[in-house]
Each structure stands twice: as structure tokens, then as C-alpha cells.
Amino acid sequence: MRRQYPFQLFEPKWQELWHNGEIFRSWNPGESAPAGHPFRKRHQSAAPERIPKYYILDMFPYPSGAGLHVGHPEGYTATDILARYKRMRGFNVLHPMGWDAFGLPAEQYAIKTGQHPRITTEANVANFKRQIQSLGFSYDWSREVDTTDPQYFRWTQWIFLQLYNSWFNPETSKAEPIETLDYPADISTEEQKRSWLDSHRLAYVSEAPVNWCPELGTVLANEEVKDGVSEVGGFPVVRRPMRQWMLRITAYSQRLLDDLDAIEWSDSLKEMQRNWIGRSEGAEVIFKVKGLDAEIAVFTTRPDTLFGATYMVVSPESDLIDVIVKDENLLEVQTYQAESSKKSDLERTDLAKEKSGVFTGAYALNPVNGRLLPIWTADYVLAGYGTGAIMAVPAHDLRDLEFAEKFELPIEVVVQAPKGEESLGFSGEGFAVNSDFLDGLPTLEAKSRIIDWLEEKELGARTINFKLRDWLFSRQRYWGEPFPIVWDDGGHNALDETDLPVLPPDLTDFKPTGSGDPPLARAQEWCQVEEGVVREVNTMPQWAGSCWYYLRYLDATNGRKFVGESAEKYWMGTSNDEATPGVDLYVGGTEHAVLHLLYARFWHKALFDLGYVSSPEPFYKLVNQGLILGEDGQKMSKSRGNVVNPDDILDEFGADALRLYEMFMGPLEMVKPWNTKGVEGVYRFLGRVWRMFIDEKTEKTFEQQFTLSPEKGSELLAELKISVDVVDIDPTQEQMKVLHTCIKKVTEDMENLRFNTAISALMVFVNEASSWDLRPLSVMKDFLLLLVPFAPHIAEELYSKANNQEGSIAYYPWPIFDEKHLVETSIEMAVQVNGKVRDRLQVPTDIDSIKIEELALNSENVKRHIEEKKVKKVIVISGKLVNIVAV
RNA sequence: GCCAGUGUGGCGGAAUUGGUAGACGCGGCGGAUUCAAAAUCCGCUUCUUUCACGAGAGUGUGGGUUCGAGUCCCUCCACUGGUACCA
CATH class of the missing domain: 1.10.730.10 (Isoleucyl-tRNA Synthetase; Domain 1)
Structure with missing residues (x-):
């Protein structure tokens, strides 16, 4: 296409001018713009803290080797437009950018080539920065952050120490310094005290089964596993017990759920988080095992169906099995346990269609009627949810029904479904039947009645369960933050703040060791701190750095604190009643709905409890930009060959046209296909603007x-x-x-x-x-x-x-x-007959409705349509239309 | 299966509280300019029917409320995202 205007000349010119003049630098309390700076001209000598703030944030990118794709500038352009608008509206705008630079691709490249990941990362960051800058975004580059910079991750490690040195007090529902945790009376030895503290810290070590991905050579968090395969790469994941660092995010389940109501996020995003947290209300019920001094506790959301329980299931991983299993069933049960432990999560999901399980030989007693319930073990009951055991009510639970039918177990209807629906297999709300003192009660009342009964007899209690699991926080990687932790005698100790940052050792081989230890274990000298004291060799997951980067921007070069107090108070919004608490607007992709956005909220809340930040939520308003598809309407991918490189568009049409097109395609939040012809369209528009101003000769x-x-x-x-x-x-x-x-x-x-x-x-x-x-x-x-x-x-x-x-x-x-300026003297009104437009009238704006009615009825076009009819009614909507109802 | 969202011309999409459906752009057609082309400028462009004026239909489907429905209510269908033995 022919060049419309010389963007290749003036675009770099203005970018340079903005850069050299620090035009988009934002000012913290205590700072002031230099004389002659346009901010100073606008606000005179007003102190920054007296000017309303607006914090507008992009999700910072992982600088991949592939460079920017056209999806990046979509969000960035939207935030840039708003940032520039808010400056013109008189706000002190904070609009920063940085790099989420720890991550797998750089490490894998390092394993292949032996080149240190820092080198790849630096090159990629340079390329991303060049591309982003060529679009003319108004970022304050003086606040640029890089999660792999020791001056950044020393504070990531510092925050980890705060979590390590805190516990969650259920009385106050808040994190508190570990020193405030009291010891129970029966604890006396140093070893007992230590283990008491360690079992309450927000960061703790666990031996539980974890998601191990052999292909990636590392463990993964629940959030990083989908359908039994890793979210990155799609490799199989197996369950395997390992010693790992965990963060106690579950302590915050209720607050993470409740506080969603106070922020402006899309309904669908809030819903995703709610589903992930997965709160359900119900009861814990205790069943006695026949002939043994043992009990089985189960969690159920339908205690009202207790009379319909006909058998019980314990997950194959449960310790209870060893206690209850009968000798003659032992072999079969053990075989089953071994089989299910070998299955990967993927296989377990795949085999979901067909139920499996074996009888343990034991029976439990139903507390309401003393009925004998055979106890089975089956892998459709998960060890990790509730108590790892269930009461099975096949008549009103589809999974139990399927199982009962397969193994010919009794089925008893105890809920009457509403009219027209089959009661067998009905899992909704109805009326209790065959349930003794519950009979006739609607489900809701039956629930509360039976719980009261159970509580009175001390056979159960009201309970709330969450799906959310604690966050598995360690990885077997090189390219991540080392933990500020050392080990002695099998116990862990936090390093002192003055020991930070803990730098990773220099390596040339980035693979895990032959014995399966993480790569850091290769650096033997580094690991050995002193006699009998060794370093933690796991590293933190990529999410660590992105959990708090928005706070570092506020005071990016502070060498003494992770963020200065006055900067935090001003930008996060409590210094001024008008201000929004937290980031005013956060824009990014929906792929982080349950990962980054949940983790960051959790860290923020812990920091809030400990008094380091002043808003309970980090991101007040959040908008997800929609995906940009290829020209063929498919997701952009190298293999499809439909990837659009912003560099090419920039060369041909310039930054302004690309920005404009990205926004003109459609609503920000919607998925929409790319169309290069559309870029030409907005480019032509800018050409017309140019020619409207510039002399033709x-x-x-x-x-x-x-x-x-x-x-x-x-x-x-x-x-x-x-x-x-x-x-x-x-x-x-x-x-x-x-x-x-x-x-x-x-x-x-x-x-x-x-x-x-x-x-x-x-x-x-x-x-x-x-x-x-x-x-x-x-x-x-x-x-x-x-x-x-x-x-x-x-x-x-x-x-x-x-x-x-x-x-x-x-x-x-x-x-x-x-x-x-918009006042009109005359206006066009539509005249409808029975809702169909038949004429249009040009009338003065101050005309009264009687006059309009007269004009409308006299219109030739209208007359034709009401000729053989009787006018029943005339409706006049002033300034808009007249509707004549005629039959 | 469950939860959330979206269905409007050939295409991307407008229509802010129920009030003239299709703004703006792409594509297409026609014209001006030019030796010619590109670029530019002007006009037309939901579909059917008509020489035309006009008439009829029309916002995924079927129904409802209303003087009036893309918009509100119910049914069903399709697509997208999330989630899935969560008891």
C-alpha cells in the first residue's frame, strides 16, 4: 500500500522526545517534576501526593524467544490509551512495565546448549523492550523491574521469609508473627516446640503425594495440572510422595472468596475463582466400625439423605484401610491399592467411565438406624478432599448409583423428587421420605434438622469444605529464586534478612543430578554453608516473582525496603478518601484466572495482615482482553502459519495505525480475528487526518x-x-x-x-x-x-x-x-403505524404532542395505512417517534 | 454433566434506560481524476420482489409480556471459555 504519511520519520522522533524529556515519568510523594516538564506546567508546584493518583497496570510478559505477538499490544494499547487520557484529565498516572523473566524455556535452552539462562533472558528482554517501545507506549521506564534481577528477587525471598515467620490465627482470621503462637500445655521439649511451630507456618514442608512431571523433571502445583497433564507442554503427571515446600493458601480460602465481592472483576472471572476455591457447606458424620474400636468420618453436603446410605467407600490411599480390612480380603485390597497407586492422574480420569473397587470385609453402623453398611475401597473417592471417605447414597448420587449397580449394592430412595421427575437418581432438592423423623421435610429443612440431631448426639457437626489445596511452592529447577533456607539435623532454618539475596550458583550443566536431586545440588560448594549446614536446593516457582511485582513498581529502586511506606500508601490508595484501594485498573489475559490472580491475592492478604500494605486486595478493577485469532479465525500458531508479527505491521503501517487497529477490531474483552485489510482501513483514516492538516503543495x-x-x-x-x-x-x-x-x-x-x-x-x-x-x-x-x-x-x-x-x-x-452546542431547533421523528415506520417528520424541538399527533395523522403515507381501520390509540415519545395503533 | 459467556448483513462489529436495526470500518459495485495504473475523491451496498414509487421479510430456534422487543421472561439449538468422580 502506498505510504499515507511519513510515520517512519515522526514516530521515532516523538518517541525519542518523550524518552529524553522523561515525559511519562510518574512522581512519588516527596519528588517533584523538574522545571519545564509538562507535568509541572499542568500542575504548577503541587506536590504529587496532592494530585489524585491513577495506577494502571499491564500483566508483565514472559520475554520469550519468539518476541511479541499481536495479542500483547492489544492489552498494552488499551492501558496506554487510558493512561494518556487520565494524564490529560489531571491525574498523576503510574504506568509501568517489567519482565517476568524466570521460566522454563530459558532453562530448557540452557540445558540444550549449556549457555547460561541469564544470557538468553537478557537478549529476549532487550528484544521485547525494543518492540514495546516502538509502539510508543507511555511507560515510566525508570520503574522497570526484572524478576531475575538479584535486587528484585532479594525481596521475593524476603517476602518468603515473612510467610515462613508467620502463622494463621484462626481466632482473628489473620496472619500473625510466629512469635505470637502459643504452645499447647503438653509440649515441652525443644524438638516438640520446633515441630509445633513448623506445622503452623504459612510456609511449611510437607511429605504428601505431589504432582510429579517426569518429562519436566519437576513437581507442579494443582493449578498447573489440567486433565492429568502439565499445563506447560502437556506432559503426563503422576502422584508421588515427596518432601516439598508448601504455602498455606487454604487458610485464606474464606477471605479469598468473600473479598471477591468488593472488587470490580468480570462475573466469569470471579466465578472461575469461586469454583476453584470450591466452598461447600455440609456436615461431617461419624460412623462406628462394627466390632472394632474405629470410626470413619465422612463429609457430605447432603446429610438429609443419611437414611439412604447403604454402603461406605474409603479412598485406596487411606490409612484406615489397614485398620479395618479383614484377613480374607487383605490380598484383594492390597492388590487394588497397588494398582491405583500406579495409575497416573490421567489414567484415573480416563478410566472414570468404569467404576472399580473392592470390598474390605468390614461393616460400619449407620448412626441414625444402626443399619450395617459394607465398607468398600474405590478410587472414585479422592484422598485429598473432605475426609477421604464417603457415605454412599446411591439413590441420590449418580456416582454412587453407578457403583451400586455395578456391584449390586442396595439402593434406597429417601428424597421425593418434584412432580414429573424420577426420584431414583435424583440429586436435587425435594422432600424427605423413608427417613423416620425427617419424613415430609423439604431438603433444606431436613438438612438442618438432621445436623441438629447429629450435633446433639455428638455424632457429627456442621462443616465447610474447600476444594482449594495448599500451594506447592518448590520446583526442581535452576532458573528460579533459591529459598532463603538452610537445613541442619533434618530441620530447616530461615536465613537472616541480611543474608539476602541468596544468589544461585554458577553452573554449566543445568540438568537435575544423576540421583534425581534438583540442579542446584550440583554446586556442592554452594550447598555446603558450614559443617552440618546445607542449603535448600529447590527453587521457587515462576509465580513467585509475579505475586508482588505491582508493589515493586511503586518504589522500584528502594534498596532498604521492598516498597517505601509513603509510596505504598499513595499509590495503593489510602492516603486520600477519593482514591481506589489498590491498582485502579489491571489488564491482561484470561489464562491467569486461577494461577497468578489467586496467588497474588493470597500474598497480598498476608502482607496486609502483617501491616506491609494498606489495601486488602491488590487489583481493584480487572479487565481481560480477548484473544486475537489469526486471519483464518483459528488460534494463532506457528504450525498453522497464521501468526502475525507486529514488527511487519509496524514497518508497513506504523505504530499509530497498529494501535488504532488493535482497538478498532471490537470490544476489548472479546475474542476477535485479525484482518490486515482492517489495518489498511484505519491507516487510510489517519492519512485523511494528515491531509486535512497538511498543505498539499x-x-x-x-x-x-x-x-x-x-x-x-x-x-x-x-x-x-x-x-x-x-x-x-x-x-x-x-x-x-x-x-x-x-x-x-x-x-x-x-x-x-x-x-x-x-x-x-x-x-x-x-x-x-x-x-x-x-x-x-x-x-x-x-x-x-x-x-x-x-x-x-x-x-x-x-x-x-x-x-x-x-x-x-x-x-x-x-x-x-x-x-x-448540541441544542437543536428541529428534529426528525419517526411515525409508526402498528409498530412499523411509515413516515418521518421534521418538527421543531419544542412542539407539543397534540400538534405532533395531528401532523402524524395527516401524513399521506400514514393515511394510506390507516384508511380502512379505526385509530385506537396514539403514543407519542417526544423527540423520538409517534406510534399509531389502528385496527 | 455442571458453571459462565456469546449468537445481528458477504466479513469485523454499532444500537448507553424497551422506542427509526445495521453507526464506523473491511469487502463489493459504479463514477470522477489519469495516456494508463496505483493512490485519492464522490456515490451505492441486509435480503426478497418491483422499471420505479413502494411492499414484504429480517437480530440462532420456538413461544410469551408490551402500543412497541436485538434489548425483558420461558423453551430449545449452536459455539467459546472454565471445570469435572470434589461426595
Whole structure:
């Protein structure tokens, strides 16, 4: 496509000017912009803390070797537009960027080549930074963070220490320093005390079965495993007991759930988090085992069906089995246990269709009626949820029903389904039947009645269960944060804050050791701190660095604290009643719905409890940008060959056009396909803007000269003159109306992040204005101010020419909409007969409804349609339409 | 299966509280300009029917509420995302 305007000249020019002048640096309390800085010009000498803040955050990228794809700039452009808009509205805007640079690809590349992952990471960061900067985003680069920088991760390690040195007090529902934890009376020895503390810390060591991924050579968190395979790479995952670091996120289950109500996230995202946390209310019921001094506790959400329990199931991993199993069943049970332990999660899911299990030979007694219930073991009961055992009510649970049918166990209906529905297999709410004192009660009442009964007899209690599991926090990797932990005599100790950062050792071989230890174990000297004291050789997962990066931005170079107090108070919002607590707007992909966003909320809450941050939630408002698909409507991927590289688009159409197109495609949150023709469309629009301002003659000269001697580009650019049609005259009423219609629409859309329709309003203005013979300078300048957030380079360039000035307009006040310019003297109204438009009338705005009715009934088109009918009713909606009802 | 979301021209999408469906852009058609082409500028472009004026249909399906429904209520269908023996 033919070049519409010389973006290749002025885009880099303005980017350099913004960079050199630190135009987009944001100011912390106590700082002030230098004289001559546009921020200073706008706000005079007002202290930053007196200016309302606006913190607008992007999810920082993992700098992959592939570079930016067109999905990245979608979110970044949206936040940039808003950041620029908010500056013009007079806010002190914080808009930073950084790198989530620990991660698997760099490590795998290192294993293959022996090259240190730092080298790959640095190269990738440089490439990402170049690409991001070429789009003209208004980031404050003085606050850039990199999670792999020791000056950054020393604070990641420091936060880990805070978690390690805290416990969750159930009385206050808050994290507190471990020193406040009291010892129970029966604890006396040092060893007992230590283990008491260790079992209460927010960061603790566990021996439980974990998700082990042999292909990746590391363990994974529950959140990182989908359908039995790793989320990264899709490799099989098996359960295997290992000693690992865990974070006690489950302590926060209820708060993580409750506080969702106080933040502005999309319903679907909140729902995903709610489902993941998975709260369910019910009861724990205790069953006695016949002939033994043993009990089985089960969790159920349907205690009202207790009378319908006909057997019990214990998970094959349960310790109870050894206690209850009868000799004659022992062999069969052990064989079954061995089989299910060998199965990977994937196999267990695959085999889900067909139930399996064996009888243990033992019986339990149903506490309500003394009925004998055979106890089975089956892998459809999970060890990790509830108590790892269930009472089976086959009549009202599909899984129990399937199992009972297969093994011919009794089935008893105890809930009457509503009319028209089959009671057998019904798992909804109905009425209790065959249940003695519950009979006739609706499900809800039956539940509460039976729980009261159980509590009275001390056979059970009201309970709440969560699906959320503690966070498996250690990985067998090289390229991650080392733990600030050392071991002696099998016990762990925290390092002192003054020992931070703990740097990883230099290695040349990044594979795990032959004996299966993590790669850090290769550095024997590093591991050995002193006689009998060795370092922890696991590293933290990639999520660690992203759990708090938004806090480091607030005070990125602070060498004494992870974030300074005044900066934290100002930007996270408690210094001023008007301010939003937390990040004002966070934009990013939906792939982090349950990983990063849950982990970060958890860390933030712990830091909040310990008094380090002042808002209970980190991200007040969150928006997920929709995926951008390839031109063929498929997900972009190398193998499909439908990947669009932003560098190519930038070369051909420039940054402004790319930015504008990314926003014009459709609503930010929607999935939408890429279409390069669409880029051409917005590029043409910007070309029309350019030609509306620039004198045709000098433009022609420029074209010729520039072709001959491209090296003189910047001089030639300066020679371009403003068109003689753009003149300093008073605008007409009509022109003011066009302008203010545009101001109104763009401003409203901006506040609601509807950038696609804002851009279409700008296009409407240009379509109108290009038909004007003379274009009033004041109107055209206001238009450019509306354009700045979207296409900042061309807007700056044209404004500086039109106003004959140098310097940025980034802090110029946003044009203010004035209703008076939209006042009309006459208006078009539609006339409907029985809801169908038959005519349109041009009427004065102050006309009364009787007059309108008369006009409408006299219209020739209307008469034709009501001829042989009787007018029953006439409805007049003033300013809009008239509807004549005739039969 | 369950939970959430989305269905509007050839395509991306507009329609802010129930009030003129299809803004804006892409694509297509026609014209101006040009030796010619590109670029640019102007016009038309939901479908059916009509020479035309017009008429009829139309927002996934079927129904309902209303003077009036893309918008509200119910049924079903399709697609997308999440989740899945969670008792």
C-alpha cells in the first residue's frame, strides 16, 4: 500500500522526545517534576501526593524467544490509551512495565546448549523492550523491574521469609508473627516446640503425594495440572510422595472468596475463582466400625439423605484401610491399592467411565438406624478432599448409583423428587421420605434438622469444605529464586534478612543430578554453608516473582525496603478518601484466572495482615482482553502459519495505525480475528487526518525530495506546512456541534473502555470535517487532543505544526463537552403505524404532542395505512417517534 | 454433566434506560481524476420482489409480556471459555 504519511520519520522522533524529556515519568510523594516538564506546567508546584493518583497496570510478559505477538499490544494499547487520557484529565498516572523473566524455556535452552539462562533472558528482554517501545507506549521506564534481577528477587525471598515467620490465627482470621503462637500445655521439649511451630507456618514442608512431571523433571502445583497433564507442554503427571515446600493458601480460602465481592472483576472471572476455591457447606458424620474400636468420618453436603446410605467407600490411599480390612480380603485390597497407586492422574480420569473397587470385609453402623453398611475401597473417592471417605447414597448420587449397580449394592430412595421427575437418581432438592423423623421435610429443612440431631448426639457437626489445596511452592529447577533456607539435623532454618539475596550458583550443566536431586545440588560448594549446614536446593516457582511485582513498581529502586511506606500508601490508595484501594485498573489475559490472580491475592492478604500494605486486595478493577485469532479465525500458531508479527505491521503501517487497529477490531474483552485489510482501513483514516492538516503543495514537494534524498528526512519533515484551509476563524454552530458530539462520545467511551466506538466517533468527525471548505483551527486542535491517546505520534506532530510549538501535549487538558452546542431547533421523528415506520417528520424541538399527533395523522403515507381501520390509540415519545395503533 | 459467556448483513462489529436495526470500518459495485495504473475523491451496498414509487421479510430456534422487543421472561439449538468422580 502506498505510504499515507511519513510515520517512519515522526514516530521515532516523538518517541525519542518523550524518552529524553522523561515525559511519562510518574512522581512519588516527596519528588517533584523538574522545571519545564509538562507535568509541572499542568500542575504548577503541587506536590504529587496532592494530585489524585491513577495506577494502571499491564500483566508483565514472559520475554520469550519468539518476541511479541499481536495479542500483547492489544492489552498494552488499551492501558496506554487510558493512561494518556487520565494524564490529560489531571491525574498523576503510574504506568509501568517489567519482565517476568524466570521460566522454563530459558532453562530448557540452557540445558540444550549449556549457555547460561541469564544470557538468553537478557537478549529476549532487550528484544521485547525494543518492540514495546516502538509502539510508543507511555511507560515510566525508570520503574522497570526484572524478576531475575538479584535486587528484585532479594525481596521475593524476603517476602518468603515473612510467610515462613508467620502463622494463621484462626481466632482473628489473620496472619500473625510466629512469635505470637502459643504452645499447647503438653509440649515441652525443644524438638516438640520446633515441630509445633513448623506445622503452623504459612510456609511449611510437607511429605504428601505431589504432582510429579517426569518429562519436566519437576513437581507442579494443582493449578498447573489440567486433565492429568502439565499445563506447560502437556506432559503426563503422576502422584508421588515427596518432601516439598508448601504455602498455606487454604487458610485464606474464606477471605479469598468473600473479598471477591468488593472488587470490580468480570462475573466469569470471579466465578472461575469461586469454583476453584470450591466452598461447600455440609456436615461431617461419624460412623462406628462394627466390632472394632474405629470410626470413619465422612463429609457430605447432603446429610438429609443419611437414611439412604447403604454402603461406605474409603479412598485406596487411606490409612484406615489397614485398620479395618479383614484377613480374607487383605490380598484383594492390597492388590487394588497397588494398582491405583500406579495409575497416573490421567489414567484415573480416563478410566472414570468404569467404576472399580473392592470390598474390605468390614461393616460400619449407620448412626441414625444402626443399619450395617459394607465398607468398600474405590478410587472414585479422592484422598485429598473432605475426609477421604464417603457415605454412599446411591439413590441420590449418580456416582454412587453407578457403583451400586455395578456391584449390586442396595439402593434406597429417601428424597421425593418434584412432580414429573424420577426420584431414583435424583440429586436435587425435594422432600424427605423413608427417613423416620425427617419424613415430609423439604431438603433444606431436613438438612438442618438432621445436623441438629447429629450435633446433639455428638455424632457429627456442621462443616465447610474447600476444594482449594495448599500451594506447592518448590520446583526442581535452576532458573528460579533459591529459598532463603538452610537445613541442619533434618530441620530447616530461615536465613537472616541480611543474608539476602541468596544468589544461585554458577553452573554449566543445568540438568537435575544423576540421583534425581534438583540442579542446584550440583554446586556442592554452594550447598555446603558450614559443617552440618546445607542449603535448600529447590527453587521457587515462576509465580513467585509475579505475586508482588505491582508493589515493586511503586518504589522500584528502594534498596532498604521492598516498597517505601509513603509510596505504598499513595499509590495503593489510602492516603486520600477519593482514591481506589489498590491498582485502579489491571489488564491482561484470561489464562491467569486461577494461577497468578489467586496467588497474588493470597500474598497480598498476608502482607496486609502483617501491616506491609494498606489495601486488602491488590487489583481493584480487572479487565481481560480477548484473544486475537489469526486471519483464518483459528488460534494463532506457528504450525498453522497464521501468526502475525507486529514488527511487519509496524514497518508497513506504523505504530499509530497498529494501535488504532488493535482497538478498532471490537470490544476489548472479546475474542476477535485479525484482518490486515482492517489495518489498511484505519491507516487510510489517519492519512485523511494528515491531509486535512497538511498543505498539499508542500506535501508534494516533500514526497519528491524525500524519495531523492531520504537522509534529509527530518529537515524535510520540518518544511511541511499546515494547509491554508486550516485557519484561525470562529467556528460555525454546525462545526461546534460536530466537535462536541465527538467530544461527548469519545469521553464517555473512554470511561467505559469502549475504544472501538470511540474511534468510530473520531472517524465520523473526520468524515464531516473533510467536507468543510475552511477548518477552524480551534476545532481542529481540540480534535487532535481527542486523538492523542489513540494515535499519539501523528497527533503530537500535527499539533506542534498547527500550533507552531515544540514540546509534548501529553498533559494538555482534555476538551470539555458543553451541552449547549448540541441544542437543536428541529428534529426528525419517526411515525409508526402498528409498530412499523411509515413516515418521518421534521418538527421543531419544542412542539407539543397534540400538534405532533395531528401532523402524524395527516401524513399521506400514514393515511394510506390507516384508511380502512379505526385509530385506537396514539403514543407519542417526544423527540423520538409517534406510534399509531389502528385496527 | 455442571458453571459462565456469546449468537445481528458477504466479513469485523454499532444500537448507553424497551422506542427509526445495521453507526464506523473491511469487502463489493459504479463514477470522477489519469495516456494508463496505483493512490485519492464522490456515490451505492441486509435480503426478497418491483422499471420505479413502494411492499414484504429480517437480530440462532420456538413461544410469551408490551402500543412497541436485538434489548425483558420461558423453551430449545449452536459455539467459546472454565471445570469435572470434589461426595
